[in-house]
Amino acid sequence: MKNKITPPSYSYGKVNNIVPPEASKYVICAKDIVKSFYIGTPNELEILHGMTFNVPKGEFVSIVGQSGSGKSTLMNIIGALDRPTSGSYYLDGIDVSTANDKELSAIRNKQIGFVFQTFNLIARTSALKNIELPMLYGGIPSKQRKERARELLEIVEMSDRAGHMPNELSGGQKQRIAIARAMANDPSIILADEPTGALDSKTGRLVMDLFHKLHREQGKTIVLITHNNELAEETDRIITISDGNIISDTGNRNKLRKEAEE
Amino acid sequence: MGFFENVMLAVSGLRSNKMRAFLTMLGIIIGIGSVIGISTLGSIMENSVMDIFNSQGGANLVGFQITMKDDASRDYIMSDDFMTAEMANDIGERFAEDIDAIALMSGSESGKMTIRRKDYDISLYGVSPGYIKQSMTKLVAGRYVSEKDCEQYRHICVISDKQAKKRFGSERGAIGRSVSLTLSDGTITDLTIVGVYQYQLTAMMSTMVNMMGDDWNSEIYMPYSTFNRMRGVNDDTFYGFNLNTKTGVSAEEFCQKVETYLNSTYYRDNDAVEVMYITAESQMAMIDDVMGMLELAISVIAGISLLVGGIGVMNIMLVSVTERTREIGVRKAMGAPNSAIRTQFIVESMIICLIGGVIGILFGILLGNLAGVIVGTMASPTIGSIALAVGFSMAIGVFFGYYPANKAAKLDPIEALRYE
Numbered sequence: 001m002k003n004k005i006t007p008p009s010y011s012y013g014k015v016n017n018i019v020p021p022e023a024s025k026y027v028i029c030a031k032d033i034v035k036s037f038y039i040g041t042p043n044e045l046e047i048l049h050g051m052t053f054n055v056p057k058g059e060f061v062s063i064v065g066q067s068g069s070g071k072s073t074l075m076n077i078i079g080a081l082d083r084p085t086s087g088s089y090y091l092d093g094i095d096v097s098t099a100n101d102k103e104l105s106a107i108r109n110k111q112i113g114f115v116f117q118t119f120n121l122i123a124r125t126s127a128l129k130n131i132e133l134p135m136l137y138g139g140i141p142s143k144q145r146k147e148r149a150r151e152l153l154e155i156v157e158m159s160d161r162a163g164h165m166p167n168e169l170s171g172g173q174k175q176r177i178a179i180a181r182a183m184a185n186d187p188s189i190i191l192a193d194e195p196t197g198a199l200d201s202k203t204g205r206l207v208m209d210l211f212h213k214l215h216r217e218q219g220k221t222i223v224l225i226t227h228n229n230e231l232a233e234e235t236d237r238i239i240t241i242s243d244g245n246i247i248s249d250t251g252n253r254n255k256l257r258k259e260a261e262e
Numbered sequence: 263m264g265f266f267e268n269v270m271l272a273v274s275g276l277r278s279n280k281m282r283a284f285l286t287m288l289g290i291i292i293g294i295g296s297v298i299g300i301s302t303l304g305s306i307m308e309n310s311v312m313d314i315f316n317s318q319g320g321a322n323l324v325g326f327q328i329t330m331k332d333d334a335s336r337d338y339i340m341s342d343d344f345m346t347a348e349m350a351n352d353i354g355e356r357f358a359e360d361i362d363a364i365a366l367m368s369g370s371e372s373g374k375m376t377i378r379r380k381d382y383d384i385s386l387y388g389v390s391p392g393y394i395k396q397s398m399t400k401l402v403a404g405r406y407v408s409e410k411d412c413e414q415y416r417h418i419c420v421i422s423d424k425q426a427k428k429r430f431g432s433e434r435g436a437i438g439r440s441v442s443l444t445l446s447d448g449t450i451t452d453l454t455i456v457g458v459y460q461y462q463l464t465a466m467m468s469t470m471v472n473m474m475g476d477d478w479n480s481e482i483y484m485p486y487s488t489f490n491r492m493r494g495v496n497d498d499t500f501y502g503f504n505l506n507t508k509t510g511v512s513a514e515e516f517c518q519k520v521e522t523y524l525n526s527t528y529y530r531d532n533d534a535v536e537v538m539y540i541t542a543e544s545q546m547a548m549i550d551d552v553m554g555m556l557e558l559a560i561s562v563i564a565g566i567s568l569l570v571g572g573i574g575v576m577n578i579m580l581v582s583v584t585e586r587t588r589e590i591g592v593r594k595a596m597g598a599p600n601s602a603i604r605t606q607f608i609v610e611s612m613i614i615c616l617i618g619g620v621i622g623i624l625f626g627i628l629l630g631n632l633a634g635v636i637v638g639t640m641a642s643p644t645i646g647s648i649a650l651a652v653g654f655s656m657a658i659g660v661f662f663g664y665y666p667a668n669k670a671a672k673l674d675p676i677e678a679l680r681y682e
Contacts, residue, residue, distance in 0.1 A: 081595065081675050102599055109597020120592045120679070124278050136267060137597045181596070 023090035027188050027221045028055035028078065032087035035073050039085065047073045049244045050087065055189075055223065059252060060215045062224040062232040063239045070244040072193075075225050079114060079191045080107040092188040109138050113182025115192035119174040121166040127177045128153070128162040134184040152180035156210060172203030179210055189221045190214070196231065208234065265609070272610035275582075276617075286578045287618030289571020290658065293564045294622025294651045295629060298643050300560040302630025304553055306641040311549060322362065323542045324513050326353075326520065327502025334534040343535040344499040349528055353505075353520055360516050362506040365393035368486035369501040371493070373445035375482070377429050384480040386419075386443060388489025393504060403433040404457035411456075411485040419484040420457035433458045443482070451492055453484060502537075513541045568654070571618070572662040579611050579666035590670050591678025604671035611663025612656050619655025623648055 023029040035048040047070045055061050065071040076082040077089060080096050081104070089096045091111050099107060108114075113134075121130045131149040140148070153159045156176040166174055175195060182190050192211065196204030208231060214220045224235060232238045236255070240248040276283040328343060347366060354364050368388035374381040387393075391409050402423050411418055419441070426436035436455050444450050487497050507516050517539035524537040583590070590603055627642060634640050 076676050079595070081679075105594070105597050105599040107597075108595060114595045116592075116679070120588070120595075122589055122592060124274060133593070134596045137593075137599070137602060185597075 019090065019093050019095070020088075022054060024093050025056070026054040026090075027057045027059075027092055028053070028223070029090040030054070030078075030087070031089075033074075033077060033084045033089060034086045035070075035077060035082070036085045047244050048077075048084070051241070051244075051246055053239060053246060053249065055221065056252075057221055058215075058219045059237060060211070060220075060222045060224070060235045061237045061239060062226055062235040063241060064226060064229060064232045065241040066227060069242050071225055071227075071241060073244075074241065075191065075193055078189075078223060079112055080104050105137075109134055110185050111188040113179075113184070113187040113190040115175070115178050115182050115190060115195045117194040117197040119166070119171070119178045119198070121169075121174055121177060121181075123166055126163050126165060127158065127169065130166070130177055131181045131184055133181060138185050140185075148184065149180075152183055153177075155183070155214075156180045170203070171199050172206055175199065175203075175207050176210060179207070179214070183214070183220075189223055191223050191225070193225045194227070195224070196228070197226075268606055268609040269613065271606060272613040275610055276613065282578065283614060283617075286574055286614055287571075287621065289567055289574045290615050290618030290655055291571075291622040291625060293568035293571050294619045294655055295625035296560055296564045296567065298623050298626025298647065298651055299629035299633075300557055300564075300626075301647045302627055302641055302643045303633050304557055305643065306630065306634045307549075307553060309641055311546065322506045322509060322511070322513065323504065324507060324517050325502060325504045325540045326517075326524065326537050327367075327540070328535050329538045331534055331536050336534050339535060341495055341499060343532060344495075345502060345528075345537075346498045346500065348498075349524065350500070350503045352527075353503075353524070356523070357516070357520060360507050360511045362508050363392060364503060364505040366390040366486060366500045366503040367393055368490050368499060369493070371445045371447075371489075373443050375429075375480075376442040376444065381444075382425075382429070382480065384443065384482050386445065386489070387481060387483050388486040389483050390486050390500075390503075393483065400460045402458050402460045404437045404455070406457055407483060407485050412487045415488045415491055416485060417451065417453050417488060418456045419453040419482050420459055421455055421482050422480065423458050423460045425480060425482075426455075426458045445492075447493075449492055453482075459483075513543060517541055568658060572615075572658045575611055575614055575659065576662040576666060578614075579607060579663055580669070582610070583607065583666050583670040586670075587673065587678050587681040590673050591675050591681065594673070594675035595679060600671040603673075604667045607667030607670050608660055608663045611667065612659035615655040615659030615662075616652070619652055622655070623651055626651075 020029070020031075031052050033048055033051045034046065036044055036046045038044050051074065063071060063074065073082075077084050077096075078091075080091065080099070083099070083104075084097050087097065091107060094107060094111065096104070096107060114120075121127075122133065125133075128146070128149050131152055132145045135145040135148060150159070150162065153162055156179055158173060158176050158180065161169060161173060161177070166177075169177065179190075179195075182192075190211075195211070196207050199207060211222055211224070212234070215222055222235075224231065226232055236252045238248070238250045239246055326345075328339070328345060330337070330339070345366075350364055350366050354361060366389070368390075370388075371386045373384055373386055375384045376382075389407060391407055391412060393407070401420075403426070404420070407418070407420060410416070421436060421441075423433050426433045430436040430439055436458055439455050440452055441455065442450065442452050486500070490497050490499055507513055521537055521539045529536050593603060623643075630643070631640055
């Protein structure tokens with residue numbers, strides 16, 4: 001996609017100069033990720049036991065796991081909402097595991113587009129303003145924000161709902177606005193947490209189709225977190241986790257298939 | 263994120279919950295309103311006092327009267343202690359270049375005025391011609407006490423316009439009417455009203471006067487000779503005299519000079535009584551003092567109300583932060599740094615206080631001028647006091663908004679997103 005916006009130059013404070021070579025090849029480069037809670041107390045609990053996986057640019061990957069498998073914890077780390085206890089995580093070549101809170105904010109703002117199960121649009125704020133939100137925190141001027149937001153509304157086919165408040169929109173419409181919002185700063189990855197979980201199967205289908213469209217037409221890297229195997233089957237690659245470990249990784253099946261066909 | 267966006271955000275947040283926003287503002291409205299109200303009232307009073315002061319040449323009006331010494335050898339005044347016309351004349355000649363006019367007052371008595379078998383409290387003054395003309399009063403009907411009145415011991419008097427209106431219906435209607443006065447020592451005398459003066463100070467102080475009862479404006483003037491005879495003392499017995507200095511003469515300096523002269527010449531051997539002076543300016547200063555005390559008292563009340571209001575704002579902001587925990591989580595997920603969240607809530611609290619402050623200012627001006635209508639003058643508070651009120655209310659917003667805003671800023675995004 002041709003991005004009309006040149007985001008203002010920003011730095012993440014300390015940029016780690018020693019980027020491992022594989023980190024620059026992949027959008028997500030996670031190595032030996034461990035996450036523990038209640039560290040130093042008798043209740044210390046290790047949720048993730050050292051996960052290693054890489055996601056190349058433009059891949060549509062799903063992370064599947066039952067509840068309690070460590071899925072949410074992994075998502076929080078991928079989404080730069082949290083740091084791993086140990087291990088390294090590079091997002092588009094940026095070291096997330098050592099970033100401070102302010103740097104994490106900037107990473108979330110520029111590199112990650114969140115799509116939540118419960119949409120999480122800001123109440124009493126129009127669809128357009130909701131889409132503008134990440135750009136607002138990204139310091140993009142008002143005029144450019146509006147332009148970009150309208151462009152995104154068009155992509156998600158919601159142009160006629162620009163001025164509507166979230167409570168005037170259906171679930172499917174809300175999720176489309178949320179997806180447009182996730183795309184606002186043209187992030188490295190779109191991180192979707194059960195995006196169809198609160199929708200009926202028909203609108204859920206529409207939302208999935210939209211993800212496929214963004215993946216296909218704009219080459220977006222999408223990480224879909226779900227417990228629904230059917231949805232996962234639609235994606236390029238399925239990473240299955242259980243009890244804090246990766247138990248299977250299909251690799252990019254489409255790519256493999258294509259290579260096999262050749 | 264720009265300041266303007268924060269303001270828009272705060273305003274839309276407040277609009278969604280108008281009643282709550284208003285109730286939150288109430289403390290600030292009352293606090294700021296009372297500060298502005300009292301300062302408006304203060305400037306109204308000052309204006310009207312200054313008006314009278316200036317129009318009557320108040321700065322030139324000074325008075326000398328006898329008073330007991332601090333270390334007096336007795337606690338009563340004897341007839342020898344009083345001033346005499348001779349003293350006034352002496353002063354008039356000696357300081358002629360500084361003096362415009364001089365008039366004597368033989369004394370004052372409190373008593374009752376009886377009209378149609380009803381009693382009203384009054385203060386009676388025995389004065390020489392020109393005395394009333396000199397004091398800060400203006401004749402509205404009839405005439406002043408004259409030389410002839412004094413020479414012939416006439417039983418006449420001049421009363422205030424307020425009394426005339428209240429007791430006789432109109433100012434003119436009072437002229438020629440007879441009133442019966444009973445003094446505190448039981449002396450009864452009948453006087454004919456020949457003049458009505460305008461009690462100017464009443465206008466400005468009517469609010470205070472109404473609180474103190476309506477006898478403030480009950481000063482009645484009569485010829486000093488008649489007054490002295492009635493009290494059984496020598497004609498030539500005066501309690502004090504008033505004089506107008508020429509313009510350009512420093513009242514304070516002049517008074518000190520005259521006071522020293524009188525005390526060293528006529529009262530040097532008197533071990534109980536001395537002369538003291540009163541200037542219109544010093545009386546003005548007294549009024550200012552009273553106003554200052556009043557302002558201080560109201561300011562303390564206003565301060566408490568602002569404190570309570572500020573705590574109310576803090577309370578509501580804490581509620582608001584809790585209610586919007588999820589929104590805060592979403593904003594953080596979208597990349598809002600802690601500082602942006604903090605600013606958002608501080609601006610919101612500031613806007614509450616600012617709107618409250620502005621309403622308070624309008625409310626205060628209204629209140630002050632409502633009192634002004636009774637007094638008969640209008641005024642607006644000074645730009646300085648408005649700026650101070652606006653600034654102060656915003657400062658309250660920042661001060662009491664900081665803690666909730668900081669709490670919001672420090673929320674863990676994961677926890678906040680999960681909050682139900």
